[in-house]
Amino acid sequence: MSTHTSLVRAVPPQVVKDLLARDDAGRPAVPFTDGEGGAPLRCCLRRSRPRERIALVSYAPLRRWAAATGADPGAYDEQGPVFVHAEGCAGPEGDGLPFTSAHRVLRRYSADGRILGGRLVHAPEDFTPALREAFADPAVALVHVRAVEYGCFLYEVRRG
Secondary structure (H helix, E strand, O other): OEEOOEEEEOOOHHHHHHHHHOOOOOOOOOOEEEOOOOOEEOOOOEEOOOOEEEEEEEEOHHHHHHHHHOOOOHHHOOOEEEEEEOOOOOOOOOOOOOOOOOOEEEEEEEOOOOEEEEEEEOOHHHHHHHHHHHHHOOOEEEEEEEEOOOOOEEEEEEEO
């Protein structure tokens, strides 16, 4: 998935598998049937459908990115709850920016894992310009899209 200057990244399938066995807080997942649907799934970047099997796991996105890049985020390392499919997932369908129907925070990070700032995005049409603005700064290595109401990580955007 891409926007002119960036690459949207869901939680990768192998990471989901690892999180289901033992999440980033050290706990095994407890899958459940989502009776109503609507949970924001980070593995395929869509909302769950009624009666899908999902799990709520603890995920440390910056820690995992830092481990792959050699960065040391220090105190900026954090973990939080994310919903994923409990029994495999084909990943995102289609191209575009998911979860833009509500206010979001775009949190910018440097290549060494430090927060460089953030921006509140109010409307769906403001997401692409806000990402372009973020990546216009050469110090920005990645952006986390987060929910405003809970602060939860939704997905990562990297330079394309």
